[in-house]
Amino acid sequence: MAEAAIPAPARRPVLAGRVKAALVLFGLFAALPPVAAAAGDPFLVLIATRILAYAIAAMALDLILGFGAMVSFGHAAYLGFGAYAVAILASFGITDIFVQIACAAGVSALFALVTGAISLRTRGVYFIMITLAFGQMAFFFFISLSAYGGDDGVGLRSRSTLFGTDLLENDVTLFYVTLAVLAALFLACHRIVGSRFGRVLTGIRENPVRMEAIGFTPFRYQLTAFVISGMMTSVAGVMLANQAEFVSPAFMSWHRSGELIVMVVLGGIGTLAGAIGGAVAALVLEEALGMMTEHWPFWFGLFLVLMVLFSPRGITGFVEKLGRRRP
Amino acid sequence: MKLEIAHLSKSFGALKVTDDVSLAVAPGEIHAIIGPNGAGKTTLIAQLSGQLAPDAGRVILDGQDITGRSMAERVHMGLARSFQITQVLPGFTVLENVALAVQARRGSSFRFFARVAEEAALNRAALDALAEAGLDDRAHVVARALSHGEHRRLELAIALATGPRVLLLDEPLAGVGGEEADAFVARLKALKGRLTMVLIEHDMEAVFALADRVSVLVYGQVIATGAPDAVRSDPQVRAAYLGEEEESAA
Numbered sequence: 150m151a152e153a154a155i156p157a158p159a160r161r162p163v164l165a166g167r168v169k170a171a172l173v174l175f176g177l178f179a180a181l182p183p184v185a186a187a188a189g190d191p192f193l194v195l196i197a198t199r200i201l202a203y204a205i206a207a208m209a210l211d212l213i214l215g216f217g218a219m220v221s222f223g224h225a226a227y228l229g230f231g232a233y234a235v236a237i238l239a240s241f242g243i244t245d246i247f248v249q250i251a252c253a254a255g256v257s258a259l260f261a262l263v264t265g266a267i268s269l270r271t272r273g274v275y276f277i278m279i280t281l282a283f284g285q286m287a288f289f290f291f292i293s294l295s296a297y298g299g300d301d302g303v304g305l306r307s308r309s310t311l312f313g314t315d316l317l318e319n320d321v322t323l324f325y326v327t328l329a330v331l332a333a334l335f336l337a338c339h340r341i342v343g344s345r346f347g348r349v350l351t352g353i354r355e356n357p358v359r360m361e362a363i364g365f366t367p368f369r370y371q372l373t374a375f376v377i378s379g380m381m382t383s384v385a386g387v388m389l390a391n392q393a394e395f396v397s398p399a400f401m402s403w404h405r406s407g408e409l410i411v412m413v414v415l416g417g418i419g420t421l422a423g424a425i426g427g428a429v430a431a432l433v434l435e436e437a438l439g440m441m442t443e444h445w446p447f448w449f450g451l452f453l454v455l456m457v458l459f460s461p462r463g464i465t466g467f468v469e470k471l472g473r474r475r476p
Numbered sequence: 477m478k479l480e481i482a483h484l485s486k487s488f489g490a491l492k493v494t495d496d497v498s499l500a501v502a503p504g505e506i507h508a509i510i511g512p513n514g515a516g517k518t519t520l521i522a523q524l525s526g527q528l529a530p531d532a533g534r535v536i537l538d539g540q541d542i543t544g545r546s547m548a549e550r551v552h553m554g555l556a557r558s559f560q561i562t563q564v565l566p567g568f569t570v571l572e573n574v575a576l577a578v579q580a581r582r583g584s585s586f587r588f589f590a591r592v593a594e595e596a597a598l599n600r601a602a603l604d605a606l607a608e609a610g611l612d613d614r615a616h617v618v619a620r621a622l623s624h625g626e627h628r629r630l631e632l633a634i635a636l637a638t639g640p641r642v643l644l645l646d647e648p649l650a651g652v653g654g655e656e657a658d659a660f661v662a663r664l665k666a667l668k669g670r671l672t673m674v675l676i677e678h679d680m681e682a683v684f685a686l687a688d689r690v691s692v693l694v695y696g697q698v699i700a701t702g703a704p705d706a707v708r709s710d711p712q713v714r715a716a717y718l719g720e721e722e723e724s725a726a
């Protein structure tokens with residue numbers, strides 16, 4: 150077969166463009182600490198670390214929401230598993246961040262496997278409701294955990310250790326480590342989406358009947374993606390606990406799950422880089438509007454409505470439209 | 477590969493859609509099933525492919541009872557189907573649609589890192605299937621941008637890419653006419669002998685050009701099976717189905 154005779158695929162530039170967008174975002178982030186230091190506002194770095202952690206979670210959610218059409222409304226549970234892995238292990242003297250991440254991911258994998266297997270028996274709004282219910286179960290479990298402050302949560306005596314050092318006590322180091330984690334997980338997600346597995350997952354989103362008719366069992370692939378996403382989200386929880394030096398069930402309330410969905414939608418569903426941008430936009434807007442008015446949720450809501458109406462594919466759709474307008 | 481259907485029955489409520497259907501399709505045969513709209517042809521294909529479970533009866537592939545097998549399992553055993561209403565992945569390119577069907581039978585799909593778009597073996601096999609369906613020149617077009625006739629060809633290419641030994645075709649020519657239909661019939665003819673085919677088709681010209689045997693399905697029952705000419709002249713069939721349309725054509 151003369152492959153040269155086949156016209157070049159049209160979709161590659163779009164994909165490459167999204168990787169570029171992510172690289173630009175990472176570059177901007179990397180430049181932030183020196184800028185914040187020069188501006189004399191070191192607190193900015195801590196806020197940005199929080200944004201990075203949410204970006205990890207939003208991107209992990211996009212992997213199943215955008216590429217697998219699984220709208221999980223209980224994803225904050227995994228943030229909680231990550232955060233509590235830090236607090237609970239630290240109370241036993243285990244502060245190594247890799248051990249904490251491994252535990253968080255392990256627990257999350259198990260939880261995702263069980264709840265995902267049950268949730269995936271349902272479709273559409275029922276899937277949303279059942280993931281919400283499981284998320285709330287996790288939320289109330291940690292509320293009842295009185296040894297770790299119950300409702301009030303518990304402060305961390307110190308941040309996680311990195312290779313036995315207390316390097317993460319430095320806010321700037323924590324920021325760069327979180328950025329590195331985001332970049333690594335972005336690469337992982339990007340490769341997954343372009344892999345055999347990713348193609349099957351996307352195919353199931355497009356048309357499950359067709360996928361079964363060529364010999365795939367959708368459930369297996371959807372469940373695997375659900376587990377991967379839960380594990381990645383828990384890493385965001387580990388970073389978030391270190392940023393806040395505090396954990397509480399508030400990390401895993403259904404409001405948080407909703408915010409993660411908003412970030413993905415705002416950034417553009419099924420784009421990965423968009424979810425990162427969506428997390429940045431949502432949290433920056435929240436801060437900025439919050440400073441201007443106490444009615445900020447109203448203005449934020451209005452912004453969301455306009456965005457969804459005029460750019461259904463979120464910020465990504467908006468940026469791509471601008472990009473096309475230039476010759 | 478041989479496909480046998482034994483006493484298959486299926487009802488939707490009070491409506492008997494498949495009524496004690498028994499058929500044997502010989503290896504390499506093209507067996508056409510004709511019948512008026514609503515006769516239960518698509519429902520029969522759905523039961524053969526595993527999309528629907530029959531109420532009673534058995535489906536036997538090469539001597540093996542596959543009645544309880546899932547759709548995916550049947551595909552891996554070599555039983556593929558095409559859909560009357562095109563089922564493609566609209567946001568995927570034509571090549572990706574077909575390569576995915578190749579991927580389903582070649583190696584594990586639990587691979588998370590290597591780029592599937594660069595798997596030359598998948599793309600090559602997909603292009604071969606596309607060539608057989610007459611769509612290789614449209615390989616990199618997104619499926620939703622195809623014309624109706626091209627969609628029908630993609631439907632065939634996907635089914636071929638699963639590497640079937642028995643192919644169930646549900647009105648492959650639906651909505652296709654003129655020269656495009658002639659070319660389609662020629663392509664199916666080229667597959668003849670290599671595959672066992674169950675062909676549901678309304679286009680009588682196509683049926684008589686392709687089929688070794690024809691079964692007539694009316695109200696879920698097979699009222700006649702035989703060589704095309706014998707079926708055409710069967711008085712019961714003429715009364716029930718072919719009617720004046722054929723007479724006036726003759």
Ligand SMILES: Nc1ncnc2c1ncn2[C@@H]1O[C@H](COP(=O)(O)OP(=O)(O)O)[C@@H](O)[C@H]1O
Nearest residue numbers: 488491493511512513514515516517518519520
């Ligand atoms: N899922 C279903 N539920 C109820 N009735 C159905 C269903 N599918 C098909 N039918 C009915 O069964 C009959 C046969 O349909 P079908 O197999 O599509 O016929 P054909 O393909 O021969 O035109 C029709 O009367 C149709 O309305």
Ligand SMILES: [Mg+2]
Nearest residue numbers: 517518519560
């Ligand atoms: Mg039909």
